[in-house]
Amino acid sequence: MSVRWSLQLRREAASVPFARRVLLGAMEAAGVDPDISHDLSVALSEACANAVEHAEGDLSGTYRVTAEIDGDRCRIEVTDFGPGLPSWWLPHRTRVPAAAAVPAESGRGMFLIESLVDNVCFDSRPGRGVVVSFDKALKWREGSLLQAS
Template structure:
């Protein structure tokens, strides 16, 4: 979890992304990874880093992040909503939705769950990858 967050923050800083945007994305990523570890079904996998996969990429001025796991998937009510209900469980999913511009929760039947979220990037004045 912390490795993915550190890599994301370092990449965003190097690219020149506004620190507030980078922070929001890193918190959302941490929540998605925590969810994958807790519910992702890595039960017989001793190393939690093998229980999920993180993919992040830039598309113009948008950063998309996907966290996939191999667990039982989301309950149908979670997948049906764009913004999860705020309950005792699921607060991390709600936080991801609040920190991102677009979020999607989906299941891969028999293969786990996917949390994908994106955020429009804002750039520092000295940004290397600034999109105009």
């Protein structure tokens, strides 16, 4: 069984805990292990906070969160419609630099996302925004509703 949901959120700080609560509620209802749910919710919060803070200049004033539980994996995508990643990010970049190499006030959220999930991709679309997508293998509580066979 798979479940997919999508949220279109206003680019404001109050949307970040809302998105996190929606994800945690869905994970709880599905029977996902609380430690996995926590990791995914922190990664989601960081991705949403980046969309809220750094997507300045987008005319929509919104960003999108899409999440899918399919089998034993959860995939989450956060899409903003801002200017894209800062110039110090190389287009072919796949990993965030060590914390010491990141400017003091930016990039640490992306580093945190990488440390919490199995796979992550930062896709910058200059002038059209950023898509942060990540996934993680799920563990289930006994008797879970969506546990893969």
